Amino acid sequence: MAERDGKQPKRVYRIHDLERSERPRERLKQLGAQSLSTAELIAILLRVGVKGESAVQVAQRLLKRFGGLQGLHRASFEEVEQEHGLGEAKAATLKAAIELGRRLSLHSPDERIVINGPEDVAALLLYEMSVLEQEHLRVILLNTRNHVLEVEELYRGSLNASPVRIAEVFRKAIRSNAASIILVHNHPSGDPSPSSDDIALTRAVREAGLLLDIELLDHIVIGQGRYISMKEKKLAFG
DSSP states (O other): OOOBTTBOOOOOOOGGGSOGGGSHHHHHHHHOGGGSOHHHHHHHHHOSOBTTBOHHHHHHHHHHHHTSHHHHHHSOHHHHHTSTTOHHHHHHHHHHHHHHHHHHHSOOSSSOOBOOSHHHHHHHHHHHHTTOSSOEEEEEEEOTTOBEEEEEEEEESOTTTSOOOHHHHHHHHHHTTOSEEEEEEEOTTSOOOOOHHHHHHHHHHHHHHHHHTOEEEEEEEEOSSOEEETTTTTSSOO
């Protein structure tokens, strides 16, 4: 291509222009999905980029625009669809892939998840609950080996406006013959710091559990990509 005004025209590099060993699909095949960055994984779903941007660059733009993978998960279908270079088909592909990841993080019917500490609760629910726009309260039911029997959602909305009935917390646990439970709720503000209401609820549930012989093992508060274990902080577990 001829020079213009003495300057070389800027070349646009596409995935196809990269060395085969540097292309996301080839690297996934050779090294495994875990070796790829989030942008590269998204680029594989997008398949092609747009004029001036490779698929990887489009993916990087999306992650920056929405604040990472969690922000992309939180964004509405319409918001993703309207991004330059996406459209309905690619937005649907991204949303479907993220939902599959969310479901995979939940319990498997063939192998029960074991909860040995707060980090296991986070692995189970952090990805999903940190992007919820309303406050949700869930109860994890456990057997004597700390295997997850079920994750029950009790409340949605403001827990302050809808006082939690302690009997409701234990109703399913009693029917399922659960040995213990863990409370989990999210703060849509993003700050997982427990409130005074959180502490009061935890104390009430813990005391009721002692009477019912169903131990409250912990109360996990989830924020934006973070969580706090009230038991580790010795809040209502003194």
